[in-house]
Amino acid sequence: MGNPAGGLYRQEVTIDSGDTASEAFEFQASSRFGIIFPAAMTGATYTFQASDREEGTYVALEDDAGNAIGGTITASTAVGVSGTDLECLTAFRWLKIVSASAEGADRVLIVVGKSGD
16 A cells, blocks of 8 residues: 555455455555445445454454444445544554455455545
8 A cells, every 4th residue: 555745545455256355455544534436336335344463363343332334335436434433443454345245246446545634
């Protein structure tokens, strides 16, 4: 994931056909984070899995009330993650994006973010 001047970064992550979870990516955002969904997605919602290591065990990411961190998927849409959801994400270095359904083809999602203010 690149981190040029201004702390902006961009990375493509893939959910393989038949899978629900993307490949792992290193979360570097602290003030802004977003996901750009492709034109076709099988799942209608997304959540996150988190780990302390890239090759570690990934578990569902929830807030302190037990609510899944995530939202609704709309194809060809950029979604900004903010508020409590963003606060929960910043505690973890390695994340995966999880679709609610096994994807019917490889899906490339773009994660973007900004570290710092």
